[in-house]
Each structure stands twice: as structure tokens, then as C-alpha cells.
Amino acid sequence: MINLKHLREAPELYIDAARRKRMQVDIESFLRLDQEYRGLKNKVEELRAEQNKCNKELRGLSGEAKDEMLSRMKVISGDVKEEGARLKELQDEWEKIQLLIPSLPDEQVPDGKDEDDNVPLRHWGEVPQFTFPLKDHVELGKNLDIIDIERGVKVAGARNYFLKGDGARLQQAILRLAMDLLYEAGFTLFDPPLVVLYEAMQGTGYFPGGEEQAFHLDVRDDSHYLIGTSEVPVASYHMDEILSESELPKLYAGISPCFRREAGSYGKDTHGVYRVHQFSKVEQVVICKADKDESLRHHEAILHNAELMLQKLELPYRVSTVCAGDMGQGQVLKHDIETWMPSRQKYGETHSCSTFYEFQARRLKLRYRDGDGNINYCYTLNNTCIATPRVLIPLLEMHQQEDGTVLIPEALRSYMGGQERIIPPSS
Missing domain, CATH: 1.10.287.40 (Serine-tRNA synthetase, tRNA binding domain)
Known part of the structure; x- marks a missing residue:
């Protein structure tokens, strides 16, 4: 608002x-x-x-x-x-x-109509040249018996999957690494509700306008929705509250399954686990005082956390400044991180870092009292730390070996009992 x-x-x-x-x-x-x-x-x-x-x-x-x-x-x-x-x-x-009027883009936001007009800011890591025939994550998942898309579709319909064995263990290792990274950075971890009221969806800016992307639960009062990101419940945690300036900033991290209908994406990204109905995510949420310089510092910090996560996974990526035409209604500044996906021969979006200023706080009635006793709206920000199974695409493809095994990045091995690689079940 x-x-x-x-x-x-x-x-x-x-x-x-x-x-x-x-x-x-x-x-x-x-x-x-x-x-x-x-x-x-x-x-x-x-x-x-x-x-x-x-x-x-x-x-x-x-x-x-x-x-x-x-x-x-x-x-x-x-x-x-x-x-x-x-x-x-x-x-x-x-x-x-x-509720439909957009916030003002920050002065550094470039013009443009869609993702093709986003402006690359920096790159990290080298795009590899494989000396053997490349397998995509679907073939690798099947050969290693860690991803089963066919049975996922049989049980739950299109855009669903099973992770099993080392696939399930790998996903949990990634999530735990992200949780530990944010805990060490001073974030409070949340295991939030997966079902929220309309007010939380509206307060965070997803409604009105995004109803078709949400799974609506047909319950008694007809106002419950499955979350598409833990940003919704975590940013709404202090809804209708007046905080003290001395309490700020609040550094929160939500860990949860997420659910999206992917309406309007029929026929788009249907191969593998790039665009699915259910996924797991560790989301960073920051609530700070109404100071643009401080907000920008938090923006850079949560962007850095996401980049550090990809560096620990040894995955090349690029950071882009998102153009105005590719931004959401409430976002005033946004950066996307895209990770290199060998089978697609291009970078694929894995993270979005967004600054809202007081847009969400006005809707949520999220305020703070400053040192002079004045009541102001807070500023809010959020960014993915990691989302899976999408990140499994570059991880499996980037770390595949000629013998059909996949090397586990060093940073994940302690979460997998010291295991160094994933091997086919017949090996």
C-alpha cells in the first residue's frame, strides 16, 4: 500500500x-x-x-x-x-x-518490459566445458535412483515428483546448510504456518492479483491459503503491532514447504523439476526502521547470504538488477540471482532479493515507535537463501562425473555423514 x-x-x-x-x-x-x-x-x-x-x-x-x-x-x-x-x-x-497502485521504483532500477531487459551486475564462477556427454538432472536422477518424476505425476499430477534415498538426503543437507548459514549470521529461524488467512496474503502484497497462483483451501470460513513462500507468514508475524525502534532490525528466516499452482504456465518449463507445485525454501525476511540507507545495507547483506550459499555449493551464477517491467507491484528494488544450468545452456533464476520500503508494512499495519515517541511504518525486505528442488538442477548437472556419479560439494558432506559422492544403485 x-x-x-x-x-x-x-x-x-x-x-x-x-x-x-x-x-x-x-x-x-x-x-x-x-x-x-x-x-x-x-x-x-x-x-x-x-x-x-x-x-x-x-x-x-x-x-x-x-x-x-x-x-x-x-x-x-x-x-x-x-x-x-x-x-x-x-x-x-x-x-x-x-490496493492495485504500485510503489515507486528506486532510482537505480532500469527501464525494461520483462526479464530479457534485466541488467547483469556481476558473475561468479566459471561456466564448465564438459569433456564427456552431458546428462541432464532428469537422467541423472533416474540413473542414480534419487528423483522419480513418473511416479510423482502418477500420484499427484503434473509438476510433481518424488525425491528418494540420497536425493532426499541431499535436499535436507542443502536446507540445513542454509539454516546454519543464516543462524550464524544472526537470523532467528522460524518453522511457520503453511496455511494462512487472506489478510496475510493481502498484507504481503500477493493479493489482490495473485489469487490464481495460490492453493485455496475450502474450509468453513473460506479464507485459508497454502503459502507460496514463508515470506508471507514471517513478514506478517508482527502484523497490527507497534515495535520499539530499539528492537529493530528483525532478522528472520523461514524454513518451509511452499505451494504454487503455476497457473498460466501451461507448457512452460515442463521438463524436470524447474517449475513444480511443491518445493522447499529457506527465506530471509528483514524488518527495519524507515531509513533508505539502512534498508539498502540490509538488501546487500541478504543478497550476499544467497551468493555465499551458491559459492558453498560451488555453482556459477550471475546477479542482475531487475528492470521495472519485471518487478512486482510493491517492490522498489530487486535483484535476481540466476545459476548456470548446463542442460539448459543458460542461467536459470534461483533467487530473488526484494526491497519494499513501507509498502508491505502499511498493509500489515506494522509500525515502530522511534526515540522521539513518533510512530512510523517499518521497512521490509526478503530474499531466498535457497530453494529446492530447483537448485538440484545445477547441483547435479554441474557436479556430474564421466562415470555417472555425482560429487557432493564439500560444504554438504558433513550433513551427509561424510559421503563424498552419489553413485548408481548397481555400483
């Missing part, structure tokens, strides 16, 4: 932001609605104030004066009812459109 006072003062900035982010919202119409809504709201408040005044005066009246007052109160009551109903209609429309 944006700062409405700033929108009224500088609407051209938000019109430009909507254009750059390629979002369909008529801000000029909203401002006209906003003016009408505020005018009617003032009128209804004046009518109710007059209604209260008449109620007080009525106690001291009698006879003809009392009858006149009662007649007057009847007219006012009718006006309050009529204008109040109209105000409710305007308010519903006002709130609906307000």
Missing part, C-alpha cells in the same frame, strides 16, 4: 511507476474517486455529528419544540442511512483500487 498523501501531492510519479511496471491501474480515475469519497465521508460525519447534537438537545424539549426536533431527526436519520450506504459503496471501490 502506498502513501496516499504523497500520491495526492505527486500523482505523476505513480502514473509513471504504473507505466514502467506495466500495471493496469487508472490512477487519475482513482484520484477523482478519492476526492468524491473524502467529500462524502466528511458529509456523513457532519450528519452524524448533527444527529448526536439533536439527541442531546431533545432531552430538554417538550411539546411542539420536541415534535419539530423529532421530525428534523427523522430527516437526518434518513440522510445518514442513504449517504452512509453510498459511502460504503465508494469505500469498497476506493479500497479495491488503492
Whole structure:
């Protein structure tokens, strides 16, 4: 949610932001609605104030004066009812459109319409040249008996899979490495709810607009959803609270399964485990005071944590500054990390690092009291630390050997009992 006072003062900035982010919202119409809504709201408040005044005066009246007052109160009551109903209609429309207005991209965000216009910032690691025929992660997973996509589809439908044996152990080792990395960096670890209310999805900016990507649970009150990222429950942890500035920053890490419908991606990335309905993720969430310089420092820190994770896994990657057209509604700055995937012969997105300023906090009513006693909205940020099974694609493919085995990166071996490689079951 944006700062409405700033929108009224500088609407051209938000019109430009909507254009750059390629979002369909008529801000000029909203401002006209906003003016009408505020005018009617003032009128209804004046009518109710007059209604209260008449109620007080009525106690001291009698006879003809009392009858006149009662007649007057009847007219006012009718006006309050009529204008109040109209105000409710305007308010519903006002709130609906307000939730669609995007935040302003940071000044360093480049123009562009989609991921093809993102700007590479830096690379790490060497893209390998294999001297033997390359196997992709699907073939490797099948040969090593660690990934079973066929039975996953049989049991759960398209975009599902089983990890088994050393595949399951490898995934857990990756998640534990990420948890330990963040714990040592001062993060508080969370095992959050996997089912959240609509308010949490709306508060973090996924609703309205992202409903088709979420699994909706048909329960009694019809408002529960499976999370697509632990960002949702963890960022919502302090919803409707006023923190003390001395408590900030909050460095949180959510570890959870995640669920996404992948609506609209029919026929896209159907091979293997790149785009699936269920995956596991360690997510970084930062809540800090309203200071852009501090927010930028946190952005760089959580980006560094994700890069360090990939370096520990010995996987080449690149970091790109995301263009305005590829950003979400609430994001003011975003960097993607893409990891080299040999079978695809290109980098594939594995991490997204996002800064929101107060966009999420306004929706969540997440505030803090500063040293002078003033109440301000917090700033929020988030970034993937690791997500799997997608990261298994580069890991298995990059570390495959000519004999069909896969070397386990040094950083993971202590989590796998000292095991150094994954070998086919017949070996």
C-alpha cells in the first residue's frame, strides 16, 4: 500500500511507476474517486455529528419544540442511512483500487518490459566445458535412483515428483546448510504456518492479483491459503503491532514447504523439476526502521547470504538488477540471482532479493515507535537463501562425473555423514 498523501501531492510519479511496471491501474480515475469519497465521508460525519447534537438537545424539549426536533431527526436519520450506504459503496471501490497502485521504483532500477531487459551486475564462477556427454538432472536422477518424476505425476499430477534415498538426503543437507548459514549470521529461524488467512496474503502484497497462483483451501470460513513462500507468514508475524525502534532490525528466516499452482504456465518449463507445485525454501525476511540507507545495507547483506550459499555449493551464477517491467507491484528494488544450468545452456533464476520500503508494512499495519515517541511504518525486505528442488538442477548437472556419479560439494558432506559422492544403485 502506498502513501496516499504523497500520491495526492505527486500523482505523476505513480502514473509513471504504473507505466514502467506495466500495471493496469487508472490512477487519475482513482484520484477523482478519492476526492468524491473524502467529500462524502466528511458529509456523513457532519450528519452524524448533527444527529448526536439533536439527541442531546431533545432531552430538554417538550411539546411542539420536541415534535419539530423529532421530525428534523427523522430527516437526518434518513440522510445518514442513504449517504452512509453510498459511502460504503465508494469505500469498497476506493479500497479495491488503492490496493492495485504500485510503489515507486528506486532510482537505480532500469527501464525494461520483462526479464530479457534485466541488467547483469556481476558473475561468479566459471561456466564448465564438459569433456564427456552431458546428462541432464532428469537422467541423472533416474540413473542414480534419487528423483522419480513418473511416479510423482502418477500420484499427484503434473509438476510433481518424488525425491528418494540420497536425493532426499541431499535436499535436507542443502536446507540445513542454509539454516546454519543464516543462524550464524544472526537470523532467528522460524518453522511457520503453511496455511494462512487472506489478510496475510493481502498484507504481503500477493493479493489482490495473485489469487490464481495460490492453493485455496475450502474450509468453513473460506479464507485459508497454502503459502507460496514463508515470506508471507514471517513478514506478517508482527502484523497490527507497534515495535520499539530499539528492537529493530528483525532478522528472520523461514524454513518451509511452499505451494504454487503455476497457473498460466501451461507448457512452460515442463521438463524436470524447474517449475513444480511443491518445493522447499529457506527465506530471509528483514524488518527495519524507515531509513533508505539502512534498508539498502540490509538488501546487500541478504543478497550476499544467497551468493555465499551458491559459492558453498560451488555453482556459477550471475546477479542482475531487475528492470521495472519485471518487478512486482510493491517492490522498489530487486535483484535476481540466476545459476548456470548446463542442460539448459543458460542461467536459470534461483533467487530473488526484494526491497519494499513501507509498502508491505502499511498493509500489515506494522509500525515502530522511534526515540522521539513518533510512530512510523517499518521497512521490509526478503530474499531466498535457497530453494529446492530447483537448485538440484545445477547441483547435479554441474557436479556430474564421466562415470555417472555425482560429487557432493564439500560444504554438504558433513550433513551427509561424510559421503563424498552419489553413485548408481548397481555400483
